[in-house]
Amino acid sequence: MMKYPQHISLCGFGGQGIILSAVILGTAAVTKGKLYAVQTQSYGSEARGGQCQAELIIDNKPINSPVAQTKNLLIALYQDAYDKYIKTLEDDGVLVIDPGLVTNLTRNIKHTFEVPATQIAVDLGNRMVANMVTLGFISECCGIVDKEHLLEIVTNSVPSRFVELNHKAINAGIEYAKKNNLYYHA
Secondary structure, eight states: OOOSSEEEEEEEETTSOHHHHHHHHHHHHHHTTOOEEEEEEEEOSSSSSSEEEEEEEEESSOOSOSOOSSEEEEEEOSHHHHHHHGGGEEEEEEEEEOTTTOOOOOSOOSEEEEOOHHHHHHHHTOGGGHHHHHHHHHHHHHOSSOHHHHHHHHHHHSOHHHHHHHHHHHHHHHHHHHHTTOOOOO
């Protein structure tokens, strides 16, 4: 389990569901985990394909500022986004990357987890659920939110025709962490 406050940055490119992931994670923390959360986002002028980033702070007490200079969890799903945001990750932070999309690591982060989220999503039939694979993975690996809470929020946040696929993706991320014994230990 990560310490509080959790300063999280999710980054990639438009169309990967980065913003949705942050919203779902924050909503699960607040409505199910009885925690506090604040989320901000930024993205390029392009609707898809441009750089995209969301910041999320989760804490067990009220949050006074929506921004944090450094992060203790960075989820990078695209090389350019990794390059831009890796400098914000604390030295003892947690880095989660998709090794198929982030191939040039410029910092040695002790707690680095490589999750082939896009390939797992492709194997499930739709590369667009790589974000949900990642959410499932961090749920299991870092203990940020419970699986049941995550699944419930996803059910209420995505169109009904995509619920089953998103649930499969979350479960696949959880299973990837379990199968490979990938757990964060502070």
